[in-house]
Amino acid sequence: MKKFSGIALSATLAASLTFPAAAGAQDSFSDIGDSFWAKDAISHLQEQGIITGYSDGSFGPNDEVTRGQAALMLAEAMGLNTANRPDPGFSDIDEDSEWYAAVAAVADEGIIEGYDDEFQPNEPLTRAQMAKVLAEAYDLSGNGDSEFSDISEDFWAYEYIDALAANDIASGYEDGTYQPGDTTTRAQFATFVRNSIDDGEDNESTPEVDEEIVGVLEDVMAQQQELDSYTFDGSVGLILDVPMEDENLSEEEQEMLEESMNMEMDIRGTFQKDPLLTEAIVEQEIPQFDETVENVSLATEDASYQYITDAAFMGYPEDWQDKYIEMKYEDIFDGETPENLYDMEQQQEMMEEVYDVLLENFGTQYFELQDSHEAIPEDVDYEQVLTFEITNDDLDELTTILEEEVLPELEPILENPGSASSVFSAVGSNVQALDEENAIPEEDISEEDIEELLENLNLETFEMHQAINEDNNIVYDAGEVEVSYSDEEQGDMSFGFNYGLASSDFNEDVTLEYGLPESEDDIISYDELMDWQEEQMQDFEEIEEEDLENLE
Known part of the structure; x- marks a missing residue:
């Protein structure tokens, strides 16, 4: 699970709502009236400079959000490293695709999954899928109390939808349904984002700093x-x-x-x-x-040294007394000393x-x-x-x-x-x-x-x-x-x-x-140390064998 700040989410996800050619900031969208149900969410994101809409002055609240677009938005919002990710193995997205890096990243993070061997980037993201995306991204959990007439507890996305409901991110429709198979529209997506930002800000605690x-x-x-x-x-x-x-x-x-x-x-x-x-x-x-x-x-x-002050007590050969065991890093790391x-x-x-x-x-x-x-x-x-x-x-x-x-x-x-x-x-x-x-x-x-x-x-x-x-x-x-x-x-x-x-x-x-x-005569090399340790092991094994024979 990955958490990311509400600021990063709003700035990147919602800004990406301007999929077609975006226009400059404006006071209102031509297709969003004062009584439109998602006006507050859209207006809030617009005031923050997060969404700008289309070049013709409209917002397109009923346009669909695709799975590929969601992958791009999430990868950027979460600050995911999209380089050197494992190949997600989707047959409909090759390495030259505009979606590839983002899809590989979100798939590797377990945020958005595919269908068998396909990701279907141009397919719209359903409301159930969006619930999973937000729940995974925000690490949200539910309480099992949500009741939508079209969602049973054994539905694959129940826990995710329940998580959104428990955190007041999504409440469903007036008739008591959630409609999980419907596509996510730009208006719904803006509302999900606004609610997720608010939830993140409400739960975010700033560490005390003196x-x-x-x-x-x-x-x-x-x-x-x-x-x-x-x-x-x-x-x-x-x-x-x-x-x-x-x-x-x-x-x-x-x-x-x-x-x-x-x-x-x-x-x-x-x-x-x-x-x-x-x-x-x-x-x-x-x-x-x-x-x-x-x-x-x-x-x-280049090396570390152990000076032998008491060879007998340490179990070393007597002629090692007052000498140095030298361990060159290139020997310890098999000729590949870590740089710096x-x-x-x-x-x-x-x-x-x-x-x-x-x-x-x-x-x-x-x-x-x-x-x-x-x-x-x-x-x-x-x-x-x-x-x-x-x-x-x-x-x-x-x-x-x-x-x-x-x-x-x-x-x-x-x-x-x-x-x-x-x-x-x-x-x-x-x-x-x-x-x-x-x-x-x-x-x-x-x-x-x-x-x-x-x-x-x-x-x-x-x-x-x-x-x-x-x-x-x-x-x-x-x-x-x-x-x-x-x-x-x-x-x-x-x-x-x-x-x-x-x-x-x-x-x-x-x-x-x-x-x-001060001289080579004072040094016990790493190879000498290894040879001596090997001899000790052989002697120990021989003693064990003798003990076993005596027992028999």
């Missing part, structure tokens, strides 16, 4: 683009609370198991934009082994576009500007805090807007070759290739299973806080997300994360703690 908050977001985004370098230091916590009591475990073992599911990690590092160079160091205590592990990762425009993989300027531009879409659809009602917040440490120097917070009660509305409005707008932005999504697209193609080889097991998950899962989920906490200094730099970023899940068989469980990250040294010279490898 201009001060928008200004802060814009200033912060602009400042982010100016950053050449900075350092960061903070912590990340992962929380997992799952009922895993085992009567065979001692109290100490049970405690260790619970500790293993909740991790606190310290993180620090450096970012440099040009040339791209990042270093991130994650330090984590492993209570079960009385060990502190340091994971070091670096990235450039780490073009930071394009990433920033993409984020600006994403913010515009989010603000347009969600407004700023979930944001709040504060002078201070308890999530920000006292020793941080800042001017204000920008908070984003949602509750479980907000989820239904947010999910609907996200699915119907936001994602369709974000899709072309994230498909930009310079965006980070190109990485995920490349990874996705590799996953798809694996799936085609049946390397990934197919899970039988029904829509009912997903609905049940979502019903049992509850958003306990979702809040993020950014402390902003006088230069519009984000000097501290903190947040917490927690989701709970109730299951009759497994009991209650929860999972989430929290973080607090300070940033400083903006636009200062970069100093790396570990740095990049």
Whole structure:
């Protein structure tokens, strides 16, 4: 289903009522008298400059609207991308036809269907078909209360006609009929459009926008683009609370198991934009082994690196100690590195576009500007805090807007070759290739299973806080997300994360703690890593075979 604004619908659909040569705007149409039943609708659209009528000064209220004309109007009104649509396969419309692109688009969207292998573009659109078109386009639903003497509940278009009636878009004729097989006239079409516009305007809610908050977001985004370098230091916590009591475990073992599911990690590092160079160091205590592990990762425009600080603990060969595992992007993506993989300027531009879409659809009602917040440490120097917070009660509305409005707008932005999504697209193609080889097991998950899962989920906490200094730099970023899940068989469980990250040294010279490898001797190549992993798998399979033989 596709929704589109009343303004777009009126401006394009109704303007297209001037199928023959149109005349300039005029005070009235020669064939529309003051007592004509559709005069108000026609006059309203005329006043808005939407319809102009024929060159002879008439409107032609009883002329028919064809299916091809309706396809053209809808494609334009909905802003549909008519390029590269699947061939609709209609034998009466070839690629050179004036209708082809629009018909392919509306057919692909499921708005207007054909007859077997024909679309019949020159046939008039019936009133039943028009009901379906408007109901699909506006995502209208009925209540089952409509009663037309010539429409039974098992009629193919009943739900669509009922939807128009429930939304006061079409009321039928005085004798109680709807006359679904009659063709749609220009007067009727104008009335349908006017009523649909009114319904859309009545139901349209404008997101709340605080201009001060928008200004802060814009200033912060602009400042982010100016950053050449900075350092960061903070912590990340992962929380997992799952009922895993085992009567065979001692109290100490049970405690260790619970500790293993909740991790606190310290993180620090450096970012440099040009040339791209990042270093991130994650330090984590492993209570079960009385060990502190340091994971070091670096990235450039061409490759990422993992510095091996403790080969034995990580299970790597001893001679890999203090070396770097190098993963060149061209190796990871099989020689086809996505273009502009780490073009930071394009990433920033993409984020600006994403913010515009989010603000347009969600407004700023979930944001709040504060002078201070308890999530920000006292020793941080800042001017204000920008908070984003949602509750479980907000989820239904947010999910609907996200699915119907936001994602369709974000899709072309994230498909930009310079965006980070190109990485995920490349990874996705590799996953798809694996799936085609049946390397990934197919899970039988029904829509009912997903609905049940979502019903049992509850958003306990979702809040993020950014402390902003006088230069519009984000000097501290903190947040917490927690989701709970109730299951009759497994009991209650929860999972989430929290973080607090300070940033400083903006636009200062970069100093790396570990740095990049200085020679080829310090590097473990991607091929070496893959060969080593394959050996581990072979050893594991051999051990499994031995265990099976011993059991037998």
